[in-house]
Every structure is written in structure tokens, then in C-alpha cells.
Amino acid sequence: GENVEQHPSTLSVQEGDSAVIKCTYSDSASNYFPWYKQELGKRPQLIIDIRSNVGEKKDQRIAVTLNKTAKHFSLHITETQPEDSAVYFCAPRKGEGYSTLTFGKGTMLLVSP
């Protein structure tokens, strides 16, 4: 199955700084790369995703970049705010023929005012 690693496991930044979380995967057939945000006590929510035919995607302060050759993709958050504090998960997956779904272990982002 897919081996997914997320780094770092914890990230502390000051408000206004940028944050970068990296997700490395093993299955070269993966072609869909989402990031989820889970605030404390809340349900996970999709915040951004990218498909394998695109290298980068932006949505206001968040962006995702993909390096298919190196098999990793990253979440970038600029101008961080305290409400960005949460656990972020990656969950790369492939299309037809996949048998399971693997999430990264999560990155806890803490943004201090």
C-alpha cells in the first residue's frame, strides 16, 4: 500500500509568518493530492487539492505545490493567522484500481499572536 509521511509533525510560527508542510508518498500512480484541516474538536475539512496534471494551485493565502518526480507535495500558508492553528493532513490517492486510502499522520500548526 501507499506509504505516506508528513513533516514536520509540529510547527510553531508567529502570526504573519509563512508555514510549509510537506507530504511524501510512495505510490507513483497517485494522481490526486488533497490537504485537510482539522481544528480541535471539529471534523476534517478539505482546504485545497491538486491533480497530477497541475504543478501548483493557489487559493488566497494557501497554496499546494506538487513534485511528481520526487513524489512529494507541500502545503504553503502565507500570512498565518491564529485561526490557522489546527492539524493538517495529506491523503494522496490514485484513481481506478486503488484499494485503500492512506492519510499522513498529521502536522499540528500553532500560530501565536
Add this chain to the structure above:
Amino acid sequence: KAGVTQTPRYLIKTRGQQVTLSCSPISGHRSVSWYQQTPGQGLQFLFEYFSETQRNKGNFPGRFSGRQFSNSRSEMNVSTLELGDSALYLCASSLGRLSSYNEQFFGPGTRLTVL
């Protein structure tokens, strides 16, 4: 549109018992997936149901089973509960199958405690 709902929200059981959790997807969504979330293992995929058929299964023992009804509502059953089954069980619904890049919408989860 109403979001994904799960019942019950909290449950306490003892070892050896069985439990059934319920998930109602967003109206029109046909795929329901189930996940186990624990501090140690994170989010782990249990199974996906689409059109009343299990389409994919994660690496969990046969004590974990599920089903989906014609209205897309899904239930998950865990038999012979073990202490290690204590977790937050999340379901997520999507319009189509996970293999088709469909966005998943998560429910609030059922917190299961096994004593």
C-alpha cells in the same frame, strides 16, 4: 443542504460487546467512507461504500463491518469490542466514488470508548 450527520455522538461500551454506528450522507451523495481516528495511529481508512456495495477496505480485522442502504445511509458495526477500538469514528460522504476525485465531506464523528 444539511451536512453529514452521525449518530450517536458518544458511546461507552465494555469489552466483548458490539456496537453499531450510523452515518447519514449529504443528500444526493452516494459514497460513504468510514475512518478510525486515534492519537497514535491518526486517521485510518476502514472502508468505502457506493451503491450499497463495499468498494474498498482498509487493513482492519473482520470484526469491523459495514453496510449501505438504498438511501445511501450507512452503518458500521464492530463486534467483540477491544480496548484498542476506543477512537473517534468518522464517516465522510461524496457525490461519487473516491476514485473519481470527488471531494469528501466529513461528519462530526462518533466518540467510542471501550471500558
